[in-house]
Amino acid sequence: MEFMAQANKKFGIRALLLQGLTFLNVLTSAFMIWKGLSLFTNSESPVVVVLSGSMEPAYYRGDILFLHNGYSPVDIGEVVVYKLKDKPIPIVHRVLKVHTEAETGKQYLLTKGDNNNADDRGLYNPGQLWISREDIIGRVKGFVPYAGMGTIWMNDYPQLKMGLLGTLCVLSLFGNE
Amino acid sequence: MVKPSSEGASKMVNTSSISELKAACDTGLKEFLKARGYEEMHTHTDVKLILGYIGVVFCAIDFAYSWKYPFEQTKWFSYISVGIYAVTSLLALVYSYVVQRDTFFVGYNKAKGHVVSAGSRTEPDKKTYKLTLTTRPIRGRQDPPVFNSKPMELRQSFETWFHEDGEFAADKFGTDVASVIEALLSKKDE
Numbered sequence: 001m002e003f004m005a006q007a008n009k010k011f012g013i014r015a016l017l018l019q020g021l022t023f024l025n026v027l028t029s030a031f032m033i034w035k036g037l038s039l040f041t042n043s044e045s046p047v048v049v050v051l052s053g054s055m056e057p058a059y060y061r062g063d064i065l066f067l068h069n070g071y072s073p074v075d076i077g078e079v080v081v082y083k084l085k086d087k088p089i090p091i092v093h094r095v096l097k098v099h100t101e102a103e104t105g106k107q108y109l110l111t112k113g114d115n116n117n118a119d120d121r122g123l124y125n126p127g128q129l130w131i132s133r134e135d136i137i138g139r140v141k142g143f144v145p146y147a148g149m150g151t152i153w154m155n156d157y158p159q160l161k162m163g164l165l166g167t168l169c170v171l172s173l174f175g176n177e
Numbered sequence: 178m179v180k181p182s183s184e185g186a187s188k189m190v191n192t193s194s195i196s197e198l199k200a201a202c203d204t205g206l207k208e209f210l211k212a213r214g215y216e217e218m219h220t221h222t223d224v225k226l227i228l229g230y231i232g233v234v235f236c237a238i239d240f241a242y243s244w245k246y247p248f249e250q251t252k253w254f255s256y257i258s259v260g261i262y263a264v265t266s267l268l269a270l271v272y273s274y275v276v277q278r279d280t281f282f283v284g285y286n287k288a289k290g291h292v293v294s295a296g297s298r299t300e301p302d303k304k305t306y307k308l309t310l311t312t313r314p315i316r317g318r319q320d321p322p323v324f325n326s327k328p329m330e331l332r333q334s335f336e337t338w339f340h341e342d343g344e345f346a347a348d349k350f351g352t353d354v355a356s357v358i359e360a361l362l363s364k365k366d367e
Contacts, residue, residue, distance in 0.1 A: 014222050021229045028236040032262045035239065035255050044248035134249075 043069040043138035048081055048090060049148030054113030055079070055092055059140075062149040065092065067138025073107055074098065074133060079140040080111065082131055084124060090137060093120060099130070107133040188345040198335045199299050201345045202306050203281050205338075206295055208347075209354050215284030215293060221277045228269040232262045279309065290315050293361070307332045308354075310361050329361040 007016055037046045050063045058079070059065065067081055074080060076095050083090045096119055097110040108130035112119040121129060154161040188204070190197040211217070239258040243251040279296030286293070296309045308331040331353060338350045 014219060014226065017226050017230075018222065021226060021233070024233050025229065028233055028262070029266075031236055031240060032232075032259055035243075036259050036263075038248070039252065039255055039259060137248075 041068045041138060042071060043067045045081075045090070045137055048092070048138075049151045050092055051089070051152065052113075054115050055094070056115040058114055059092065059143060060145065062146050062152055064144045064147040065140050066142040068141045069136065069138040073100070073105075074109060074136060074139065080109075080136050081138050081140070082111065082135045083137055084128075084131070084135065086125070091120070091123065092140070109133070109136075187347070190339070190343045190345065192335075192339055192341075192343045195299050195301050195304070198304075198339065199297060199306060202308070202335075202338065202350065203295075203297055205345060205347055205350045206297075206308065206354060207282050209351050210282065210284050210293060210295070213286075214288060215286050218283040218285055218292065220283065221272075221280060224272055225269050228265040228272070232265040235261050285315055287315075289362075291362070293358075303334070304336070305332060305334050306338075308357070310357060312361055329357050331357045 004016065034046075038044060040046075046067050048065050048067065050059045050061055050065060053061050065081070074095055076098055079092065079094050081090050081092050091111075093111040093113045093116075095109055096112045099108040100106070101108070109132070110119055110121070110130060120131075124131065154164070188201050190201045192198065207217075235258040239251075239255055242254055279298050280294055281297060282295040284293050284295075285291070291312050291314050294311045294313075296311075298307045298309075299305065300307065309328050310331070311328040312326070333353065338346050338353075340346060
């Protein structure tokens with residue numbers, strides 16, 4: 001904190017605040033762009049990485065998917081990303097069956113990975129036979145192949161993540177010279 | 178001809194960098210005016226700081242809220258904070274381009290009752306510095322001074338104020354600036 005007192009003496013509090021704001025704006029604009037996209041698509045995570053091969057040959061491990069959830073009902077054949085209650089990992093599979101409750105319009109969905117032999121009832125929580133529209137975090141609207149491999153490597157090898165973060169920190173120190 | 182400055186810390190710049198040359202002249206102008214009793218007015222900076230930090234605060238609250246609670250529950254607040262962030266960012270941008278423009282220093286002279294605003298621009302291909310000075314009376318004063326209300330310009334090639342080795346000739350700069358200020362503050366002709 002001593003360097004801040006020195007900087008304050010030399011440049012004044014406003015210069016410090018301005019520098020702080022410039023740095024913070026990098027973080028806030030990134031977060032706000034993500035949030036804005038999230039609100040526009042009505043999806044808690046509008047960009048996801050495919051983690052398994054259960055949707056081959058359509059999507060492979062490492063592909064990046066762009067999602068749009070919106071509010072309309074889901075159709076059979078749509079590829080969706082859903083999250084089961086109390087399970088943190090989202091799943092990308094195709095909708096096989098749809099039941100719509102007549103009075104409320106509530107949807108019950110059955111999903112299956114293209115590359116799997118069985119439908120997802122084996123994956124759902126014990127006793128659960130259907131997922132609901134509220135479990136869907138988005139339908140796949142676009143994809144970029146392989147672009148997500150970096151994320152997968154960093155999750156499989158935590159040292160890579162630490163190494164990358166460390167390198168970025170060191171580089172940012174030199175950038176200000 | 179290199180003439181070493183006899184005063185204290187003299188400023189050395191890279192004469193091929195237009196931004197460094199401009200920065201040195203801007204600082205020179207600031208110090209010139211500050212030495213003659215002009216206190217800096219930070220209105221432009223304050224507006225941008227306030228707008229910026231409002232955005233930051235809402236961003237931080239939204240980040241914390243949506244980290245702790247599910248998306249559907251926090252959506253309403255995210256709409257508000259994204260909206261506020263967009264509005265404050267836009268306002269700051271508009272302020273910077275429309276209100277502040279080239280201004281880098283605004284100073285008020287309490288004794289004489291006026292405010293001087295200084296803006297500068299460079300012409301990179303011709304390596305010139307264009308300084309624009311405007312003045313207005315301090316608001317709310319009993320007996321406002323009457324001045325030449327047109328903006329005064331000082332436009333010269335950077336060469337005239339820098340030695341070959343990149344040292345800033347503050348004295349020469351000061352003389353040129355002083356004559357423009359005098360013209361600026363001269364009483365209006367009838």
